[in-house]
Amino acid sequence: MASKPMTCAFALALSCTVSPMALAQEASATQTASQAAKTHETNADIVVTAQRREQSLLDVPLAVTALGSDSLAQRGITNSAQLGDAVPNLQINSPYGNTQPNFSLRGIGVANEYNSNQASPVGVYLDDVYLAPRTSHGMGLFDLDRIEVLRGPQGTLFGRNTTGGAINFITKKPDLSGTNGYLQAGYANFDTFTAQGAAEATVSEDKLGLRVAVNYAKGDGQVKNVFPGGRDAMSTDTLQGRVSMRAMPSEALAITLRAYAGRDRGTQAAVHGLGPFRTGLGFFEINENRVGTNRTDAWGFSANVALELSDTLSLTSITSYDGGSQNLQQAADGSPLDILDINWRSQYRQFSEELRANYSGNGVNFVGGLFYGWDRNITDNTFNLPLPPAGGFFQHYRQVRNSYAVFGQADIDVADKLVLTLGARYTHDTSRYDDAYAYLFVGEVGAAPFPIATTVPCTGVAGTCAYDPAARFALSDKNNALTGRVALSYTFDSGTLVYASYNRGYRAGAVNGGGYTSSAGIGYIKPERVNAYELGIKGRAGGRLLTYAASAFYYDYTNQQLQDTRAGPVSFLVNAPKSEVYGLELETTLRPVDGFRLDASVGLLHSKYKRLTLQGADLSGNSLPFAPRMTAQVGFEWDMLQVGGGTLSFAPNMAYSSRQYFSPFNAENAPGTAQVNSELQQGANAKVNATLSWSTDVITLRAFANNLFNRKTFGYGLDLRGAGFPYNFLVPSAPRTYGASIRYSF
Structure with missing residues (x-):
């Protein structure tokens, strides 16, 4: 264990956060209602549910970033793919643009995996409901109460596939008092129109309320296509809606029902591909004959029922059923030639039920319960390749996964201000991959395929097995895992919290969804496991002048699941036997005067494969993909002056990332191949965003610019x-975008 780097890093955090500070000034008594809401979000204790119960953010012995709706607006964050600009050591990437984002926390993510059947090792939740399909993770952010990002394994209370952490999107719910809402419309470059709104009505005061919210965005492609008549890449076309009903038949019973649906029809992400067709093009230009459409749909329903049995004991049931589909038409060659055109198609269904008990009394806070989750993925992919004659491969399979778990965590007051946390979760996962077949076909792109050879099931070279329309391939797997948490935390009289913890995370074994040229490469690989050790401190200095949180961590990481693409093209899913990750995170908020707030954070990260061989190349010592050594964010919000009965505010922010690799090879090449892996990286860069707003109790006018200096960066390779x-x-990644919006609140 790298105890020395951890100790040094943690000492640095302490020296940065406990410096003497002057006392903060009191908030003005004449602030408007909108200012008061902003003050509540930034000055008051932020209440989170990171431990499945309500706590002040500063009382939670975990590394948690919480972003409220106002913070998201001021940072210009409108979809989940932009969260990396606000959270230390969080990277977000995807070969499909904002569709199917891959979250990587502290270096733990899906790495170079791009198939839809793989579970994210960073669990994504909507109102505590686990979302299994990664396509559903690319959501637009609207009418949210807050987002909670939990860094580090959450194998006890969140559990399923959370080796890297968890992200919980928490929507606004009816507050059962009065009527309120808002309407917002905006316009931005690339001829982009946006609109969103919400309306809430109280049917019966303190008894029954309803809230409806919608979100719409439509705009031209952000990357110009010079091909005659070609479509521009990275366009926007989304529509989402949500209905929430909250009922309290009695003081002891609370019922929240939520239904949502959404669709996306934007064009595919831009691709830099075949070199000769990049000649003379700008960074935000392509020459592509078949820019496709990313068609995704998502919908779902959930019921949250909470019953207080007594002052100390309550029960909560969360039931959900969700579904969706993706139909991604991807020209993956970045050229006017038909070198590699792919149609990724999948349909999803999932169900989950969690029954949870919360107890608080006699110096003990306990959360425990049962969980069951089921999800299904039916995939039909078509790969058009430059085969003589024209043709490619068609692939079909069905994957069904079941997860059963029992869990419990207790926070025990062992002494005055000293709390011992003990938690455990036992998980049983089953997975079945069946109805699988693939075949080699001839036919032009978009034409009906003519099968000529079965490739799955077939253990030989593609094209050597006669076509058999009835041939099917199936296999199954199961995993059992015991994960848990042990922590000790102490709260000083000043309110400063220090903690030390051990967490174990687990991600179930997986099957290779990319196996279509042969069944020899289709098999289940081992589960991932992370043993995580963490030290942390959080608190305030100078009254409310400075709020800070720092953590130092070390991970013993085994069996990371990686995609290994070889000549053929043949894809294999493999395990990286052993890795280590350690680092430091620091988040601070400074309020030196009334009407001014400075937010800053930094993440330092060291990741290394201790043992890994791919394609005959020893990659031991290489960095994990999507794991930059340093990320940093800094920004301020300044209420510059009162004018026209409102407040004029300026909020710029900068997000920095050091170099990151997109491949486990880093800059190395496998022996005997034509690889040029030095291309698969993004160098250090900083991006600046800014908003300028004028707001009253009723009206908010906001102008924004994202990637203000139009930095040219790659997000995936x-x-x-x-x-x-x-x-x-x-x-x-996206070029500079800018625009303005008007919001009316009632």
Whole structure:
């Protein structure tokens, strides 16, 4: 264990956060209602449910970032793919743009995996409901109460597939008093129109309320396509809606019902591919004959029923049923030639039930319960390749997973202000991959395929097994895991909290969804496991002048699940036997004067494969993909002056990332291949966003600019040279966007 780096890092955090500070000034008594709401979010204790019960953020012995709706607006964050600009050591990437984002926390993510059947090791939740399909994670952010990002394994209370952490999107619910809402409309460059709104009505005071919210955005592609008549890439076309009903038939019974639905029809992400067709193009330009559409749909329903049995004991049931689909048409060659055109299609269904008990009394806070989750993925992918004659591969399979768990965690007051936390979760996971078949076909892109050879099931070289329309392939797997948490925390008289913890995280074993050229490469691989050790401190200095949180951590990480693409092209899912990750995070908020708030955070990260060999190359010592050594965010919000009966505010922020690799190879190449893996990285960069707003109790006018200086960066890269293609796959991030909006609140 790298105890020395941890100790040094934690000492640095302490020296940064306990410096003497002057006392904060009191908030003005003449502030408007909108200012008061902003003050509540930034100055008052932020209440979170990171431990499945309500607590002040500063009382939770975990590394948690909480972002309220106002903070999201001031930072210009409108979808989940932008959260990396606000959370230390959080990276978000995808080969499909904002669709199917891959979250990586403290270096733990899906790495270079791009298939839809793989579970994210960072669990994503909507109102405490686990969302299994990664396509559902690319949600637009609207009418939210807050977002909680829990860094580190959450194998006790959240449990399923949370080796990296958990992200919980918490929507606004009726407050059972009065009528309120808002309407907002905006316009931005790329001819982008946005609109959203919410309306809440109280049917019976303190008894029954209803809230309806919608979100719409439509705009042209952000990356110009010079191909004659070609569509521009990265366009926007989304529509989402949500209905929430909250009822309290009695003081002891609370029922919240939520239904949502949404769709996305934007064009695919831009691709930098075949080199000769990049000549003369700008960074935000492509020459592509088949820019496709990312068609995604998501819907769901949940029921949260909470019953207080006594002053100390309550029961909560959370039931959900969700579904959706994706139909992604991806020209993956970045050229006017038909080198690699893919149609990714999947349909999803999932059900989950959690029954939880909360007890608080006699110096003990206990949370425990039962969980069951089921999800199904039916996939039909088509891969058009430059085969003589034109053709490719078609792939079909069904994956069904079940997860059963029992869990409990107790916070025990062992002495005055000293709390011992003990938690455990036992999980039983089953998975079945069946109705699987794939075949080699001939036919042009978009034409009806003509099968010529079965490739799944077939253990030989593609094209060597006669076509059999009845052939099917199936296999199954099961995993059992005991995960848990042990922590000791102490709260000083000043309110400062210090803690030390051990957490164990687990991600179930997985099957290779990318196996379509042969069944030889389709098999289950081992589960991931993380043993995480963490030291933390959080509190205030100078009254409310400075709020801070710091943590130092070390991970013993085994069996990370990686995609290994080889010549053929053949994809294998493999385990990286052993890795280590350690680092430091620091988050601070400074309020030196009334009407001014400075937010800053930094994440330092060291990640290393201690043992890994891919394609005959020893990659031991390489960094994990999507794990920059340093990330930092800094920004301020300044209420500059009162004018026209409102407040004029300026809120710029900067997000910095050091170099990150997109591949476990880093800059190395496998022996005997045509790989150029040095292309698969993004160098250090900083992006600046800013908003300027004028607000009253009723009206908010806001102008914004994201990526103000139009930094040219890549967000994702995949090795295709090693698979036999004459180029690598690189996806540029969004260019500068700017616009304005008006919001009316009632």
